[in-house]
Amino acid sequence: MSNILDRILATKRQEVADRKANPRAWPQPTPPRGFKAALDARAAAGGYGLIAEIKKASPSKGLIRADFDPPAHARAYQAGGAACLSILTDRDYFQGHEDYLIAARAACDLPVLRKDFMIDPWQVEEARAIGADAILIIVAALDDGQMAEIEAAAFEQGMDVLVEVHDAQELDRALRLKSRMIGVNNRNLKTFEVDVQKTYELVARAPANCTFVAESGLISRGDLDAMAEHDIRCFLIGESLMRQQDVEAATRNMIG
Numbered sequence: 001m002s003n004i005l006d007r008i009l010a011t012k013r014q015e016v017a018d019r020k021a022n023p024r025a026w027p028q029p030t031p032p033r034g035f036k037a038a039l040d041a042r043a044a045a046g047g048y049g050l051i052a053e054i055k056k057a058s059p060s061k062g063l064i065r066a067d068f069d070p071p072a073h074a075r076a077y078q079a080g081g082a083a084c085l086s087i088l089t090d091r092d093y094f095q096g097h098e099d100y101l102i103a104a105r106a107a108c109d110l111p112v113l114r115k116d117f118m119i120d121p122w123q124v125e126e127a128r129a130i131g132a133d134a135i136l137i138i139v140a141a142l143d144d145g146q147m148a149e150i151e152a153a154a155f156e157q158g159m160d161v162l163v164e165v166h167d168a169q170e171l172d173r174a175l176r177l178k179s180r181m182i183g184v185n186n187r188n189l190k191t192f193e194v195d196v197q198k199t200y201e202l203v204a205r206a207p208a209n210c211t212f213v214a215e216s217g218l219i220s221r222g223d224l225d226a227m228a229e230h231d232i233r234c235f236l237i238g239e240s241l242m243r244q245q246d247v248e249a250a251t252r253n254m255i256g
């Protein structure tokens with residue numbers, strides 16, 4: 001039985017093959033905006049470093065936001081105090097699009113993570129070409145050699161890398177890479193189960209010199225304050241902000 005992550009990766013392999021065969025031409029992007037530096041600056045100043053996600057839909061929740069407007073959401077997140085953006089570009093499972101990233105990034109000054117399933121360094125070049133300032137490496141999706149190759153491609157383009165893990169074994173593998181920006185996804189991508197305890201479990205095993213990001217299932221200011229007691233100050237939040245009519249106010253209430 002294949003799980004949802006396996007299905008997504010199978011679709012992605014086909015998509016990448018099609019894109020390589022019919023590449024789009026992109027305008028020259030502006031230089032990378034420091035993604036990790038923006039997060040670290042907020043945490044160092046005693047605040048919360050928020051990666052606010054622009055997500056229309058997901059395989060676990062279906063449609064999340066009907067009046068989906070990436071540039072407006074980008075401006076609202078920035079005005080509400082977010083440090084960075086995460087923008088889903090996967091079409092088949094998240095109703096994302098690379099044009100959403102281009103439009104959202106042009107509408108604000110925040111560094112942007114291309115949230116997609118990276119399986120090939122070719123996608124890293126494409127990510128930079130559309131303006132991404134950081135990419136995601138999902139440890140559960142790749143072997144060590146693939147991860148290192150994708151990371152090297154990103155660094156070569158001046159981008160940061162968020163390395164995403166879900167258990168202690170994946171964290172050990174993540175720490176063999178060079179990036180010191182580690183995300184714990186509280187959602188298991190194979191079952192969709194969400195358990196914020198994952199963050200608490202793994203923060204204890206992460207080295208002090210890394211930017212540690214708690215991801216998924218964070219709903220309230222209280223969730224963040226509880227994590228801050230454990231020195232977790234950076235967060236990736238999508239659904240709970242995207243569901244609010246007033247995204248700017250919701251963002252400010254979450255981290256202000």
Ligand SMILES: O=P(O)(O)OC[C@@H](O)[C@@H](O)c1c[nH]c2ccccc12
Binds near residue numbers: 217236
């Ligand atoms: O919407 P949430 O529960 O706040 O979660 C955001 C983000 O963590 C989630 O979208 C995510 C984390 N890692 C991923 C990998 C692929 C797709 C999506 C994700």
